[in-house]
Amino acid sequence: MRIAVRDGIVLHVESDGDGPALVLAAGLGGSAAFWDPLVPRLASRFRxxxxxxxxxxxxxxPATGHSIARLSADVTDILDALGIDRADFVGHSTGGAIGQELALTAPDRLRRLVLSGTWARADARFRLLFETRIAVLEALGPRAHQGLALLLGSGADWSPAREAEVAGALDIADSMAPLDAAILGQRMRMLLDFDRLDDLPTVSMPTLVVSAEDDMIVSAVQGRAIADAIPGARFALQAGGHFFPRVDPHGFCWLVTAFLEEHP
Structure with a gap:
């Protein structure tokens, strides 16, 4: 479906399943399709x-105006359009930053919060990594950037199925328009601007933080810092590189559903 948000931008939104509303927010790639491997496992319990x-x-x-705060407002506009007062929220990487922003600025809209593979403040390693990615994008183009991102984001297991997925992602990068490349650069800069670590002690809803011990993009140290800052937050570790929810959808869904069931 297509939903217009408050500044007139129209967003592609998908709704699957039936039950309590559960928002799934993807990372820097920003696609609803990131969650495709998890949908069959979650749609029987949640909308x-x-x-x-x-x-x-x-x-x-839009050519300008990209920020975590703006993406957070988009989520509340989507919920309004769908007539949903409160929802559970699972956000991965950039989606986890969106979840933190929502928990701080619109806590009445969230019941429970799962923050996956995410950060609350750009530390020196994170800043160096994304400044380098921006430089690669601007100097060498989308394909080189995508290759770097895929190498950094993947775990050690490169099965034939993974190789096919990588080839498809590189083909998409080859066709990226100049506007899309410029937007990607803005989206990476918005990650460096995001800083909510000092505000997290005010988050009051039940929160699960999940990191991967082998994540080369967002270290588990950053996930632990979030869990330590949010009162009562639970911390869990998985494996599979930065894209661990897709690498092990069964394990990730088990963590999410078990947490949500423990906090009705």
Whole structure:
């Protein structure tokens, strides 16, 4: 479906399943399709709300105005359009930053919060990594950047199925328009601007933080810092590189559903 948010941008939104509303927010890639491997496992219990971020996929592509705060407001606008007062929220990487922003600025809209593979403040390693990625994008183009991102984001297991997925992602990068490349650069800069670590002690809803011990993009140290800052938050470790929810969808869904069931 297509939903217009408050500044007139139209977003692609998908709704699957039936039950309590559960928003799934993807990372820097920003695509609702990131969650495809998890949908069959979650849609029997929840009404899943997924969306392409502004500037990504089937949503509108504004040339400016990209920020975590703006993406957070997009989520509340989606919930309003769908008539949903409160929802559970699972956010991975950039989606986890969106979840933190929502928990701080619109806590009445969230019941429970799962923050996956995410950070609350850009430490020196994170800043160096994304400054380098921006430089590669601007100097060498989308394909080189995508190759770097895939290498950093993957675990050690490169099965034939994984190789096919990588080849498809590189083909998409080859066809990236100049506007899309410029938007990607803005989206990476917004990650460096995001800083909510000092505010997290005010988060009051039940929270699960999940990191991967072998994540080369967002270290487990950053996930632990979030869990330590949020009162009562639970911390869990998985494996599979930065894209661990897709690498082990069964294990990730088990963590999420067990947590949600423990906090009705």
């Amino acid at each position: 899943l709300i997924r969306f392409d971020h502004r500037g990504v996929g089937r949503s509108d592509r």
